Amino acid sequence: MDIKQIFENNQNWVENQLNLDSSYFNDLSKGQSPDILYIGCSDSRVTAEELMGVLPGDVFVHRNIANMVPNTDLSSMSVIDYAVKHLKVNHVVVCGHYYCGGVKAAMESKDLGILNPWLRNIRDVYRTHREELNSISDEDKRYQRLVELNVQEQCINVIKTAEVQKAYRERNLAVHGWVFDIHSGRLIDLKIDFSEILKNVMEIYRLDI
Numbered sequence: 001m002d003i004k005q006i007f008e009n010n011q012n013w014v015e016n017q018l019n020l021d022s023s024y025f026n027d028l029s030k031g032q033s034p035d036i037l038y039i040g041c042s043d044s045r046v047t048a049e050e051l052m053g054v055l056p057g058d059v060f061v062h063r064n065i066a067n068m069v070p071n072t073d074l075s076s077m078s079v080i081d082y083a084v085k086h087l088k089v090n091h092v093v094v095c096g097h098y099y100c101g102g103v104k105a106a107m108e109s110k111d112l113g114i115l116n117p118w119l120r121n122i123r124d125v126y127r128t129h130r131e132e133l134n135s136i137s138d139e140d141k142r143y144q145r146l147v148e149l150n151v152q153e154q155c156i157n158v159i160k161t162a163e164v165q166k167a168y169r170e171r172n173l174a175v176h177g178w179v180f181d182i183h184s185g186r187l188i189d190l191k192i193d194f195s196e197i198l199k200n201v202m203e204i205y206r207l208d209i
């Protein structure tokens with residue numbers, strides 16, 4: 001890709017936006033109050049705003065390899081804290097995607113250097129759900145299911161945090177697990193029943209706030 005082209009694209013975009021609304025950027029500069037925090041994969045094919053059809057200012061976005069929320073990851077923890085405590089979002093979405101390279105890599109035994117500790121978090125998901133996953137003989141289907149279970153486990157990691165538990169009690173903040181199917185372009189709501197999961201996990205992770 002020609003990097004110069006990107007600046008031309010940007011100039012065209014600025015002109016188009018200003019033609020539609022001459023105060024567009026002036027209004028954007030006043031601040032943000034997004035209602036949704038989206039945590040997704042860095043994969044270049046999974047563009048957060050475009051697939052949701054939302055505009056700048058609508059969604060606070062965090063992306064990393066395989067949409068992870070590791071308990072000690074300062075980056076995702078800071079994003080959650082800021083979005084929930086300061087921006088006061090009412091929805092937290094963890095969005096995985098089928099054909100995820102990160103999840104695929106975690107199913108293989110390759111040594112990937114610095115990526116190893118990151119991918120171990122996904123291997124932990126596999127271990128937690130080993131029985132269900134090992135019972136799926138079709139490898140592609142097992143891979144798809146691991147993508148879904150990884151979303152579920154990252155949602156649980158979101159729920160473990162103090163700020164999310166507090167916002168859940170104070171304003172009924174909702175956590176959603178979604179998968180984007182690259183093959184069809186469809187966004188799928190996994191409709192994870194958090195009430196059941198919460199009963200199981202909160203015994204351990206509940207914080208008195």
Ligand code: CO
Pocket residue numbers: 041042043065066067097099100101102103
């Ligand atoms: Co991915």
